[in-house]
Amino acid sequence: MTGSAMSSRSPGPSASSRSDATRARLLDAATAEFAAKGFHGTTTRDIAGAAGMSPAALYVHHRSKEDLLFAICRIGHQHFLDLVRDAARAATDPTARLREIARAFARNHAVEHTLARIVNYELGALSPEHHEEVLRIRLAIEDEVRTVVEAGATEGAFDVPDTGVVTTAILSLGIDIARWYREDGHWDPDRIADWYADLTLRLVGARP
């Protein structure tokens, strides 16, 4: 998710929409600051400054820096879960379904690489309760992929020695795109998405 994806799309004039817009601005600023300096290297003062507000104003919305990281991780993970579920619904047979999931997962890890790095690499800084809550969404994402892999194996469309390992590898391929992807590189997100859909079908030993 890019900053704009976290922002309120149609900020109206009401007090609650102004508050939503402020919240979104804070999340965008925190995402940028965490990306540049890591969670531990960022202060709430940095984030408030980047959002153009005072530290005191920040605390109206978030009790702590960790609370901001939690909001980013929760929203970010839910966003990835939603897009995986939407992709899974776009097809019926396991091969087409896995292709759609891999394509959406890869594409979004390229486009939203900044957010994806934070939600994948800064999880260790969450409180145990927050970590637990984000983990539940992660497991739901994993379940979506595993379900399709198992369905394909059951139908004989895939050749999968170990569902858990293959599911991990599929997610791994997508997640790691956020590490190596460069906006000024020569591979664009849609091309990466097509290639990774093919590579994912290779990982499950899909029949051509």
Add this chain to the structure above:
Amino acid sequence: MTGSAMSSRSPGPSASSRSDATRARLLDAATAEFAAKGFHGTTTRDIAGAAGMSPAALYVHHRSKEDLLFAICRIGHQHFLDLVRDAARAATDPTARLREIARAFARNHAVEHTLARIVNYELGALSPEHHEEVLRIRLAIEDEVRTVVEAGATEGAFDVPDTGVVTTAILSLGIDIARWYREDGHWDPDRIADWYADLTLRLVGARP
């Protein structure tokens, strides 16, 4: 590379070996601190304290925190390059060679996950000159893999639509192990290595 892999194996009584041992202790301490708090969240004081020495003593060996990160990244990358080269030499045909490379790469990203996370995720904090130098070693690792992938494709042992993409995906699979691997998990490094060798051969479309 674990902390111990950076340490001098046979510290003799000479002044130079004492200095080597001190250097290794500093690198181990910096690796642990960067892993816990990220590069930007760690101070040279933290590192000196973890190594049981004064900040002044640290500066005898390293001019800055960035210089410590550079040493870790250089040594760490060279270590991974060495093991990939050793693996490549352990076999002659591309299929067996790629299997050995994938096995060694995966196994070591599990065993040395702490170091691997730092050298892969903190590269952005290096100075341009240091980044350039580490990048040269990264490209040498990539070259080793690409050479085997190309050899297999040329021989007709592999079916590779795009060598660059497949090489990236192979390295990605291994690197991302450092993110998800847990020492208390139910998959041990050797088992992961075997599975990932098989998955890598699937990525290149190796003939069974």
